Amino acid sequence: MTRPKRTRSRLLAPLLYLAALILLLEEWLWDSGKRLGAVIAGWPLVRGLDARIRALPPYAALCAFVLPAILLFPVKLLALLAIADGHVVTGVLAMVLAKIGGAAAVTRLYALTLPSLLTLAWFARWHGVFMAFKDKWVGALKATLAYRRTSRSVLGLRARWRRAIAARRRRAKGGRHSLRPTRILRRFAARWRARRR
Structure with a gap:
């Protein structure tokens, strides 16, 4: 069984x-x-x-x-x-x-x-029938181990993403790296030319 x-x-x-x-x-x-x-x-x-x-x-x-x-x-x-x-x-x-x-x-x-x-x-x-059905199944899904693991993973990815964006902004404010498109394009063009030589 x-x-x-x-x-x-x-x-x-x-x-x-x-x-x-x-x-x-x-x-x-x-x-x-x-x-x-x-x-x-x-x-x-x-x-x-x-x-x-x-x-x-x-x-x-x-x-x-x-x-x-x-x-x-x-x-x-x-x-x-x-x-x-x-x-x-x-x-x-x-x-x-x-x-x-x-x-x-x-x-x-x-x-x-x-x-x-x-x-x-x-x-x-x-509407009442649908909401009761939805609440029942969503509640059952949220009670599963799969949902808890997936939710933790998504929250971890979101936190990493936010930290990466915050670090990038700090670096941009520090002047080492700029997020301006023209500087990014210039750096890309310089690297491309250096690679072609």
Whole structure:
């Protein structure tokens, strides 16, 4: 009895790590989207638009909530085509920007339209079912060893990345290395010429 369970857990382990990575990425995108949405919400034109979106009737609010997904689908499709055509960096960059922009739009629209959407009986029922389902499975995933390990690794990478950026900025302020593009290009050109000789 224990051997099939062990085999099954070994087979599922990579999927748990992948699910943990996806969940961490989605949480990061959601948090980044909230911060970006809060910054954009401070703009005078956007404040007026926010008030109009809050005042929308339920089905118009539903259309506004679904709109970013519909508008970003062609962008994501073009990004995939760019990757398939050999423009990997451009495609991945477009995909990441679309994900961050989409997360910002969805988090903002979710906050603005939710009160209106919850007046629809069917939406309120399915929203409750979905949130309960999501909370249950996210809680179960967060309780796994795979999630804890992945989370620690991601936090460690993030801390190293921040330390590296801080060290680079300190060096740039000290005058030894400049982050200005012209100096970087000059150094690169000098090294290139020295290598060609």
